[in-house]
Amino acid sequence: MMSLIRNEWMKIFSKGSTYLFIVFLxxxxxxTALIDYKLNPVESSKDWKQELQAEIQEQQNELKTSKIxxxxxxxxxxxxxxxxxxxxxxxxxxxxxxWTYMANWxxxxxxxxxxxxxxxxxxxxxxxxxxxxxxxLLIRPYKRWKILLSKYITSLLFAAxxxxxxxxxxxxxxxxxxxxxxxSDKILDPASFGFSPVIxxxxxxxxxxxxxxxxxxxxxxxxxxxxxxxxxxxxxxxSISILFASTPLNLVIQSLIEKNEWLxxxxxxxxxxxxxxxxxxxxxxGATLGFSISVxxxxxxxxxxxxFFFFQKKDISN
Amino acid sequence: xxxxxxxxxxLTKKIGKATIVDNVSFEIKSKEIFGLLGPNGAGKTTIIxxxxxxxxxxxxxxxxxxxxxxxxxxxAMNQLGAIVENPEFYKYMTGRKNILHYxxxxxxxxxxxxxxxxxxxxxxxxxxxKKVKTYSLGMRQRLGVAQAILxxxxxxxxxxxxxxxxxxxxxxxxxxLKVLASEGVGILISxxxxxxxxxxxxxxxxxxxxxxxxxxxxxVDEKTEAISxxxxxxxxxxxxxxxxxxxxGNIPILKYEANSISVSATREQTASINRSFNGNQLDVxxxxxxxxxLEDKFFEITEQEMRxxx
Numbered sequence: 001m002m003s004l005i006r007n008e009w010m011k012i013f014s015k016g017s018t019y020l021f022i023v024f025l026x027x028x029x030x031x032t033a034l035i036d037y038k039l040n041p042v043e044s045s046k047d048w049k050q051e052l053q054a055e056i057q058e059q060q061n062e063l064k065t066s067k068i069x070x071x072x073x074x075x076x077x078x079x080x081x082x083x084x085x086x087x088x089x090x091x092x093x094x095x096x097x098x099w100t101y102m103a104n105w106x107x108x109x110x111x112x113x114x115x116x117x118x119x120x121x122x123x124x125x126x127x128x129x130x131x132x133x134x135x136x137l138l139i140r141p142y143k144r145w146k147i148l149l150s151k152y153i154t155s156l157l158f159a160a161x162x163x164x165x166x167x168x169x170x171x172x173x174x175x176x177x178x179x180x181x182x183x184s185d186k187i188l189d190p191a192s193f194g195f196s197p198v199i200x201x202x203x204x205x206x207x208x209x210x211x212x213x214x215x216x217x218x219x220x221x222x223x224x225x226x227x228x229x230x231x232x233x234x235x236x237x238x239s240i241s242i243l244f245a246s247t248p249l250n251l252v253i254q255s256l257i258e259k260n261e262w263l264x265x266x267x268x269x270x271x272x273x274x275x276x277x278x279x280x281x282x283x284x285x286g287a288t289l290g291f292s293i294s295v296x297x298x299x300x301x302x303x304x305x306x307x308f309f310f311f312q313k314k315d316i317s318n
Numbered sequence: 319x320x321x322x323x324x325x326x327x328x329l330t331k332k333i334g335k336a337t338i339v340d341n342v343s344f345e346i347k348s349k350e351i352f353g354l355l356g357p358n359g360a361g362k363t364t365i366i367x368x369x370x371x372x373x374x375x376x377x378x379x380x381x382x383x384x385x386x387x388x389x390x391x392x393x394a395m396n397q398l399g400a401i402v403e404n405p406e407f408y409k410y411m412t413g414r415k416n417i418l419h420y421x422x423x424x425x426x427x428x429x430x431x432x433x434x435x436x437x438x439x440x441x442x443x444x445x446x447x448k449k450v451k452t453y454s455l456g457m458r459q460r461l462g463v464a465q466a467i468l469x470x471x472x473x474x475x476x477x478x479x480x481x482x483x484x485x486x487x488x489x490x491x492x493x494x495l496k497v498l499a500s501e502g503v504g505i506l507i508s509x510x511x512x513x514x515x516x517x518x519x520x521x522x523x524x525x526x527x528x529x530x531x532x533x534x535x536x537x538v539d540e541k542t543e544a545i546s547x548x549x550x551x552x553x554x555x556x557x558x559x560x561x562x563x564x565x566x567g568n569i570p571i572l573k574y575e576a577n578s579i580s581v582s583a584t585r586e587q588t589a590s591i592n593r594s595f596n597g598n599q600l601d602v603x604x605x606x607x608x609x610x611x612l613e614d615k616f617f618e619i620t621e622q623e624m625r626x627x628x
Contacts (some may be wrong), residue, residue: 003422003423004422004423006422007419007422007423010411010415010418010419011408011411011419014408014410014411014415015410131406131407131408131409132403132404132406133406133407133408135370135372135402135403135406136400136401136402136406136407136420136465138371138372139370139371139372139395139398139400139402140395140420140423140424141391141392141393141395141396141423141424141425142392142395142423143391143392313374315367315372315373315374316367316372316373317367317372317373
């Protein structure tokens with residue numbers, strides 16, 4: 001099996017486009033850091049505690065003037081509350097380090113990892129058919145399922161490589177632009193309102209870990225489609241459409257789910273688990289992380305079983 | 319090692335109601351070059367794909383050097399080297415990487431020396447580090463031979479191997495086959511180019527509409543007493559005819575013209591006719607022998623089949 005995986009790895013890295021994917025991730029890291037840097041210039045010289053206290057003072061002064069309405073008053077009071085809590089908990093709301101950069105930006109760049117892995121893994125199978133090499137590949141002393149499995153494992157290894165590259169690029173680019181920060185710095189949870197502090201490193205790791213199950217299912221769909229239909233274009237097109245269509249589709253599903261219980265078992269709402277990072281989140285009544293993962297796992301196993309069953313039985317006649 | 323390297327029994331392929339291959343059986347021995355002949359669409363490729371496990375069989379068994387394809391697929395495949403249809407490679411990789419790819423897929427370790435040896439044998443040493451997309455068809459065919467023989471299989475299968483090759487490529491390929499067969503490999507070749515097969519094969523089977531209609535005729539050796547069609551180009555066709563009728567009354571004259579005459583004769587008879595022509599002041603400019611070709615035999619066989627079936 002090791003030699004099969006080495007072969008697939010060699011095929012991936014004999015193609016120029018593979019290197020482009022990695023270079024693209026580096027450019028994306030630099031690009032997002034640059035945008036962040038330009039949009040909100042880092043003012044590191046100032047003392048954030050003094051600034052925050054000054055801001056509180058200003059807000060309190062504002063409250064004393066009689067010109068503002070009751071509504072505005074309550075908003076300002078909430079802001080003062082939040083600022084005081086930040087001061088008490090020693091949390092800098094304007095903290096800018098490589099970790100805050102990664103928490104904000106790298107977690108979005110994972111979509112590119114999905115895209116590239118989908119492209120590579122569907123080409124691993126479909127190009128054997130389109131190049132005609134499948135005939136030479138399957139007349140070797142290996143059972144077909146082993147050959148297919150080696151391609152699947154190689155796709156996952158390639159995904160790991162892209163993820164690690166993305167992490168390393170972001171970490172270094174983050175240090176260059178925003179300076180080195182601590183894993184355990186506290187920030188406010190970007191996904192929720194009000195005072196909900198999280199450790200920046202934990203938040204980053206959570207965002208990555210909760211991304212993986214959906215990613216695995218999308219990749220497996222691409223792998224299945226390329227095996228079943230021998231077409232890379234179809235495999236990439238459909239699986240990426242599923243990825244991007246799932247957000248609008250979820251809105252539709254959420255509005256219909258009250259009357260249609262079975263919609264709970266549709267794949268789309270479960271593809272993005274990141275919502276579950278905030279404890280208060282619920283996709284729909286009764287939806288839990290465990291339930292979503294179970295649904296994903298069942299789809300995943302069905303897709304894989306279909307792929308392997310089909311490949312084992314197939315007549316190679318092109 | 320068993321003497322029979324390929325044993326195919328009652329091979330059948332049905333797709334829906336159509337029978338593509340119908341109860342085909344044959345055997346190939348070590349050192350034998352066996353040709354599978356038939357017009358396009360007769361079922362040759364289907365037979366080869368069933369033997370190589372690329373498509374499922376509706377019925378029948380395949381034994382490769384004693385390994386049953388159903389019971390020990392990996393064992394059977396380890397005994398096989400093949401080019402199925404065109405030699406296809408990973409064009410974006412070098413020839414060497416392609417060979418390395420297949421070397422890694424062999425359960426017996428293939429040494430670097432062996433890889434170099436095979437590359438030299440197929441005369442690709444100058445181009446092996448170039449990408450396959452720069453290769454000519456002839457070079458790809460040679461790389462195809464290299465990947466097929468790399469692991470020293472006991473059975474080689476080539477499906478329409480001379481398709482698209484130039485005369486020199488065909489000749490080279492033929493020479494490889496002879497060398498490989500002499501080393502003890504059994505070789506199965508399919509083709510619709512009959513004259514080509516005649517030069518390559520020791521024995522053959524004719525397949526038509528999925529059925530094996532003729533098997534194992536050993537191709538007539540040049541040295542036997544076979545009767546050939548002999549064409550003499552002479553100074554005077556009339557005179558030649560006269561001499562023949564007077565002195566070789568039993569030799570049939572096929573046709574004659576002003577400067578040529580053709581007869582059916584053995585090698586010995588051809589020699590004495592020539593002597594007789596010379597003795598009678600008839601100049602002989604050229605003696606041409608048209609061997610009864612495999613093609614004629616093929617048509618003879620298939621026509622006979624047609625008549626019988628009608």
